[in-house]
Amino acid sequence: MEAEASLYGKNYSHRTVEEKSEEQKAIDDWLPITSSRNAKWWYSAFHNVTAIVGAGVLTLPYAMAELGWGPGIAILLISWIVTLYSMWQMVEMHEMVPGKRFDRYHELGQHAFGEKLGLWIVVPQQLIVEVGVNIVYLITGGQSLQKFHDIVCTADCKKISLTYFIMIFSSVHFVLSQLPSFNSISGVSLAAAVMSISYSTIAWGASVDKGVQPEVQYGYKEGSKADRVFGFFSAMGSIVFAYGGHNVEMEIQATMPSTPDKPSKVPMWRGVVVAYVVVALCYFPVAVLGFWAFGNTVDTDVLVSLQKPKWLIAMANMFVVVHLIGSYQIYAMPVFDMIESVLVKKLKFRPTWWLRFVTRNTYVAFTLFVAVTFPFFDALLPFFGGFAFAPTTYFLPCVIWLVICKPRRLSLSWFVNWACITFGVMLMICGPIGGLRKIIQRAKTYKFYGHY
Template sequence: MVTGGKCLQKFMEMASTNCTQLKQSYWILIFGGIHFLLPQLPNFNSVAGVSLAAAAVMSLSYSTIAWVGCVARGQIDNVSYAYKKTSSADYMFYVFNALGQISFAFAGHAVPMWKGALGAYFINAICYFLVALIGYWAFGQDVDGNVLMNLKKPVYAIPVFDLLETMMVKKMNFPPGIALYSLLDLLIITLFIGVTFPFFGDLLGFFGGFGFAPTSYFLPSIMWLVIKKPKRFSASQMDHQLVVYVLQSCIFVGVFIMLASTIGGFRNIIADASTYSFYT
């Protein structure tokens, strides 16, 4: 919601300089309003074409435009790669927030399509690393969380919505229909959060830790250990024991990422909100 609204705003500011400029909140509302059309599709399979266009084609195009634009723009004058002058506490929370952003970017591998997940992550890594490295080369410490904003002014939620819809229809006896689709998509809540806290990097860090780290980094490991109930193994079963150690390490690292990134993102949202005029 936030990214789409900001990009719409930037596009219109560049394409139509003589028109009255709308504030960012309105652009987020306009972008969010488009999403109300998607829940009216009859079923989850009918969203496949939208998902392909949005998640695959648009994501690749977006990242390619970002790094190619940075190369074409070149380095800004007096580019600096030094750390921004701030307190040690700020450094720590920035690192925590960055962990959440990484979790957000590479979440979702609990989906049971191993080869597809590997292929997706390979492409994902190329896109992200090119944007990150070239964007930092061009703008240094002044790079924006959304690098396209420096050039002169992901649909992942759809499976979650489908899961909620299935649960409410089968277990809570909700009749399927337009009202249910609109309710399940939680568009109003998502849109409200986007308009209220349009802090791109902070939101990625917070939701990456709070929402994606558990389901991607340690809950699957806990589930495996609970289901298999592994005991101590003999020397001939050392490979199995190694798997247990790896899963235990994943749990430890995953819990740390969840706590650190959630705290870091939440703290940065509060810090940015202290200098932000809401609903302007």
């Protein structure tokens, strides 16, 4: 009887383990990051283009005006190199433990810093980035719709508040947010990537066509010394914001198949290289030629400075709208994954379509509420850029690399990583200072839910 009971206990334990593993597999197959692993290398390319080449590219000429020719080009170029290097590190670390994949950014952080500390280091920063970007993109999408309306509308058209345009732009996300996984939004992401290339090309092409404006000046704007210093800091934050695609890198790579012979890092890196070539072809011409044409009088959005031909600028603003639809979804998907993981794994909710419907619509509604309450787009860019993007994009991958890979002290890898960390910390400190000052200045004259 004892032997039978013991055997029964072993069988019971074995069945329990099997049931748990089956349950875990069913949950992983339901969660948006791990539900589909059949992506190709070009998925990586256009997902990364959509994530990186955001509407922030249109503010680069203004950032150049705040920084000046030398510092502006230097920070743009160094940021391109540093973020490409840190992206390579993340691609390499995705499967650095044999037989295990770090499908989410925080899982890599937990491996480096420990289960609890890794969560506290990575998750708050990642959430600030992703939720912050979603809010900023709702504002930008509303602004682009408003600009389109103002351009195509006749002179006797009634002015419409930005709040309503943000609400119109947000409405599509209540539908698209129900797409279950990263791969299911690949069509939306591809369209967004094409649109980002298109409006960037219009921005620099129209700048070339317009040529250098009369009495153009490339020196710093008139104003107090404090204005110039804070403007310099703010511009650094705007550039950081423009390069932030690392917060979804691990999640994008998680959608790719992987075998010992063909690890996921091979197609992922191929896509990243293509994406960064596209980034360079978008960012540098827009920044340099936009500043060249308008000098220090360029608007925060270079499309506003261009104005003519009206039909082309109107079309560019609609391209921005389409791009931001896809970009919002790219940044929202990891947030959906976090929320649904907590609800299903920790709080033991059943993984159903109804749970997904409620949680995702609640999230979209939350970002909409914040967007219509605080529509300070050009001030939010440097603030979020420096405060959140700089750590997760510029130096956190380098810190994790030093912790896990432990390169020899004073070796080339050691020096390169510490140089990237130093540069990233500098941007993290400076960017939010300028951005916060702009937010305070705008808040003084802003009326909640009024005409902005």
